[in-house]
Amino acid sequence: MPIGPYQRPLAFVDGEPLEYEPPIPARANRPPAAAVKLSGIQKQFGDNRVLRGVDLEVPAGQFLAIVGKSGCGKSTLLRLLVGLDSQTSGEISFKNGAGAEIVPNARIVFQEPRxxxxxxxxxxxxxxxxxxxxxxxxxxxxxxxxxxxxxxxxxxxxxxxxxxxxxxxxxxxxxxxxRPGLLALDEPLGALDALTRISMQQLLTRVWRELGFTAVLVTHDVTEAVHLADRVIVLDEGRIKLDLAIPQAHPRRHGDPDLAALEGKLLSAILGES
Amino acid sequence: MTIAEAFAGSREARKPEGRRIRLPSLSKDAFLPYLVPVLIVAAWQAASSAGWISDRIMPAPVAVVRAFWDVALSGQLAYDVAVSGARALTGLLIGGSIGFLLGIANGVSRLSEQLTDTTLQMLRTIPHLAMIPLVILWFGIGEEAKLFLTSLGVLFPIYLNTYHGVRNVDRDLIEMGRIYGMSGWSLFRKVIFPGALPSIFVGLRYALGIMWLTLIVSESIAASSGIGHMANTAREFMMTDVVVLALVIYAALGKLADVIARTLERWTLSWNVAYQRQGA
Structure with a gap:
């Protein structure tokens, strides 16, 4: 694939070290994944406080999933990340793999393809x-x-x-x-049927491992979150309620009992049973 | 012979016949819309030949064809059609551009909309043909008067539909465009204009009807050339056949304009499933 001077400059810094070792051989010109740091993020729409102080660090190249009930602020958080909205207070900063501040090449995929x-x-x-x-x-x-x-x-x-x-x-x-450094996914598989979802999940995992971007997925489907992500956070009433690492190696099998246990843990956190 | 063989045999036998049947059924679709006009003309000719309709009131179709032949041979017809066509197109171009630009401006800019939309909506309710006395006082009976009236007539349908089209472009697509770094001209060219195009075409086709209507009226009132003038002169000499011929020519020109607009529409909107031919 021809890649050269016409690429967006922020997407490409040659020879940038990546934070994890991808199992698929790296491409010659890989974009640096963006590391994200959110501190004290608050967002208000009128009197409605959607986000009430979110602190979160996403290392470069991580696949993070955000789950929660509808109205918990997860989509708002995603829109702030890609600059579609601005926060009421707090700070968002991005760094490349070497720790330098960058303006990330951020992209978003919505539920509807647009x-x-x-x-x-x-x-x-x-x-x-x-x-x-x-x-x-x-x-x-x-x-x-x-x-x-x-x-x-x-x-x-x-x-x-x-x-x-x-x-x-x-x-x-x-x-x-x-070749984005940060890919935001706002329930991208929400409108698809079950079988198409599974093949889309496989595709997402494959391109993420191949291209090495930082991915942030918002979903209400806990199974999907556990299947795709390195780490899942539960958002509840504008705050992070649970931050859970998913250590299982990719590709993951549907019906894996370890994943099912993690899924149960997340579900009870979302439903407020623990 | 088994049943299977019988079926196979009958299928084989039917095949070429089935193909032969397709062609007439296709041309039937093309022919059917013209059946009623042809029947009317035939009945009209029969009534004229039988002497039921006076030539003074309504000439026979054959007489109209003869009149067409005479006027065409003298070169008068080509001249008048060219003059009328040029007037129509110039009016459409002037009024259409103004309506289009205002529609785009008011669809895109809130300020422009607040400044001009109310005024335009008020002007729109005045029947533009009611302005004929005033227009004659302003411009006399020259070309300007006809161009002014035609432009004014086509301006509003194009304005309204362009404005409506721009306003109804999917907000999600505009947001997507902005995310991907489009702004200004690029956003207009790639998202807003194509999104408004189906509606703009509705305005154009509507404007074409008004264009001919205005031109006919203004040419009948005062003109020294054009189809309207041809009809008026013929009236003075009681040549009903030429008067009817003028009407037929207006109908043909109107149909032609609509066919051109429709072809353009189908061509530019080929992405839209509503314009894709079935099975294509």
Whole structure:
């Protein structure tokens, strides 16, 4: 895949050490994953205090899942992370693997794919590169990423002709094409059927291990969180209630008893039984 | 012969016939919309030939065709159609551009909307043909008067539909565009304009109807060329066949404009499932 001077500069610093050893051989030009630090984050909408002091550190390259009841502030937290909203008080800072302050190349995937219906699949992915990338280079990069999400042959189709899962894969490809250092996922699999979800989970795990970005997933599905993430936090009434590491190696098996035990622990924390 | 063989045999026998049947059924679809007009013209011709309709009141279709032939040969028809067509297009271009730009501006900018929308909505309720006396006082009976009226007529449908289209572009898509670094022109070109396009086309097709209507009226009142003038001159000489011919030409031009707009629509909106042909 051609990668060069046209990439967003923040996404690429050559030879940056990564914090974990990926099992899949590293690509020549890998973007540095962004480490995130939140301190004392509060967010208010009018009188409604959605976030009431969140302190959280996410090391570069970690896959973090945020779970909680609806209205617990998890989506708000995610929107703050990618700069779609600004916090009422508190601070968010980003560092690269070497500890230097950076403005991260952050991308977000929503529950609905939000593809432009008047652009072909490949043109939609090119949107992810921003303006100023030569057309033929953008096309090649888009097709390379589409190949990664197994939609290479759909490059010329209209989004209206794809299934829900395929559309969400295009949205993922659009987020990945600029090689983000931080990928925010706002219930990206929420609207998909059970089988499509499983294959999307496998895809997410694969691209995350391959590309090494920091991932923050918001979900209400505890099974999904436990299956994908290194670490799960439970958000309750605007505060972190539980912070749980998921040490199991990838790829994880559905129905693993250790994972099921962790899942039970999370569920009782969410439902307030402990 | 077993049952299976019988079925296989009948299927084989039916195959070529099945293909032959498809073609007429396809052309039937193309032919059916024209069946009623053709029947009306035939009945009209029959009534004229039988002497039930006076030539003074309604000429026979054959007479209209003859009139067409005469006017076409003299070169007058081509000239008048060209003059009327140029007026229509210029009016559409001027009024359409103003309506389009105002629609975009008011759809995108809150300030612009607050400044001009109320005024436009008030002006819109005045029937533009009611302004003919005033327009004649302003411009006399020259080209300006016709262009002014046509422009004014097409301005509002294009304005309203463009504004509506821009306002109804999916907010989520605009947010997505902003996340991916689009702003200003790039956001307009990639998200807002394509999103508003289906609605803009509705406005355009509506404006085309108003365009011809305005032109016909203003050409009949005062003109020294154009189809309206041709019809008016013919009226003075009691040439009903030419008067009817003028009507037929207006109908044909109106249909042509609509076909062009529709083709454009289908071509630019090919991404929209509503415009994709079934099975394509």
């Amino acid at each position: 593809l432009l219906p008047w652009f072909t699949v490949s043109e939609n992915v090119e949107v992810g590169l921003g303006d100023g990338v030569p057309k033929n280079l953008a096309r090649r990069q888009a097709e390379a990423v589409l190949a990664e999400v197994q939609l290479r042959e759909k490059a010329g189709e209209w989004p209206a002709r794809l299934s829900g899962g395929q559309r969400q894969r295009v949205a993922l490809a659009r987020a990945l094409v600029s």
